[in-house]
Amino acid sequence: MNDVKNILEVKHLRVSFHTYAGEVKAVRDVSFSLQPGSALAIVGESGCGKSVTAKSVMGLVKKPQGEVKEGSEILYNGENILQYTPKQWQHYKGGECAIIFQDALAALNPTMRVGKQIMENLMGHKHMGRAEAQKEAVEMLRLVGIPEPEKRVRQYPHQFSGGMRQRVMIAIAFACDPKILICDEPTTALDVTIQGQILDIIKRLMKKNNTSVIMITHDLGVVANIAQEIAVMYSGIIVERGACRDVFYRPRHPYTWALLQSVPRLDLENKQVLASIPGTPPDLLNPPVGCPFSTRCQYCMPVCKNRMPENTDFGGGHSAACWLHHPMAPKVDMPDRKGDV
């Protein structure tokens, strides 16, 4: 892939946390790239390292507990952000790359009016004056669909409902026209009708500013709605990645495949037994030597337990890390899901 085309490129990212119990290897060698104006969804269960990946891109992994390992590279427009000076970081965080968290109430400052929280960003990054920033803050709130923005800028976060708070977060994130927006489960805590509204806003602003989005979620419905590309994570590694349609219709990793079958669908017949994945994800304190999914995989072979599988490329950016695609592996029918829909 061409380096210039990608706005963000993550190469061999490894992140660990030092705890009393030992070193937790939250992210173990993750590589992906992001094109301008496109949306990448990182899908996985809790504890698979998807949030940590996103936080490293945003520079939020805190030392000394957290550590981005030697050899990791996060290239933003070709520059490695891990070698940024504090001044460059300041410009990057919020100005070039912004993040929306799951829990808006915890992420917003409860002692500050929401208007000021938006203005802070505008005054810091765009060097606006107070009056101008105030006007812009009202405009931002209107843009994200908050009624009576003139009145609302003067209110505190606790006076907003869950959906409205998430809109404020989006307003803050978009205030400085970031090139990359990271959404860390932005709709998980919200009702479905509000979730739809929030996704619409994100998609509209994405199109308007040509922003790239990294969407972190475990909801495959949200992924289908917004993403052009998908990376499926499991216990700190990306097991499969590719274009949205490839991953949904031609999953090539048993985990992706099981994940897709374990969600019931509204538009299909019910009462069929859901394919569940037995067992639980492995402990990241002592991650297994071989494929992390081997303990839960129905196709597990002896080699899976001993050696980490390599990425097999299927063309068009679609790849999966599974021993089943090795020439010597027994042939297993990977279902093309398009057929049964």
Place this chain on the structure above:
Amino acid sequence: MSREKEVLLSVKHLKKYFNVGRGSVLKAVDDVSFDIYKGETLGMVGESGCGKTTCGRVCIGLYGKTDGQVLYRGKDVHAITGKDRHAFKKDVQMVFQDPYGSLDPRMTVAEIIAEGLDIHHIAKTTHDRQERIYELLELVGLNREHANRFVHEFSGGQRQRIGIARALAVDPEFLVLDEPISALDVSIQAQVVNLLIDLQNRMGLTYLFVAHDLSMVKHISDRVAVLYLGSLVELTTSEELYSHPMHPYTQALLSAIPIPDPDVEQARDEGKIRLEGQVPSPIDPPPGCKFQGRCRYATERCRQEAPALREYGSGHFAACHRCAEEQG
């Protein structure tokens, strides 16, 4: 068809108001009526704050009622006393949403499960008691070795299994499942749902399944009740609800759920019904239909007069003036 089935629980014009001070009243459940038949799963869905949890809790007597009646096998749940009440508590059990908060961290798994056994004197000897605990653990997919551990040693999915084992210990026939899966991961959700369906088939249980995830509710339920701001807006079989939703709120709710299939999802994205605004406060709601503020079909009549729940076709209930006018 439904007439031949035995009614297990009958809810009649149930109201539950909470006094929130300064003379304000929060109408959490406002005139709700439905029946639950023996052996079926009734799903109850709605957005947060619509009163679905409260409704489930009032049904089994965890909360008192403000008005109306809940009849369990013909007996008023809120009026039974003495021996009958003891028996009722054995027949009806609940599984809670939060698998972390609903289990006592200072008790071992065996103690948690055996509490009900002891209260209802189900196990005659210590050996029986121990065997029953093991049997229950294995029933929900855990091991014998788990019996003497404490709750903090388990993952969310395992804890939910402990919660289910505790509920099943006293051999109940009716279970209220209050969002049993919403705190769990996708792959674990499927495990727990499959367990619940399997247990129902084996033991003939009746479920009231409260959840906000409509696709999971569709999967597990025979019939589904949709609540909005404390009122029942639609009640029908799950196939009928998803193929022919009548109430505008149900239509919007179904349309808002993203389908995990990019082609289907992107094709329907344009035609989605988008609800504006949010659920209004259940404190002192305005008169008329509760949904009228967000409804695209709202008329003057909707603002004045609350629609009654009416039956359209066999067993399809909806509360909407527009449905009434269209169907005549």
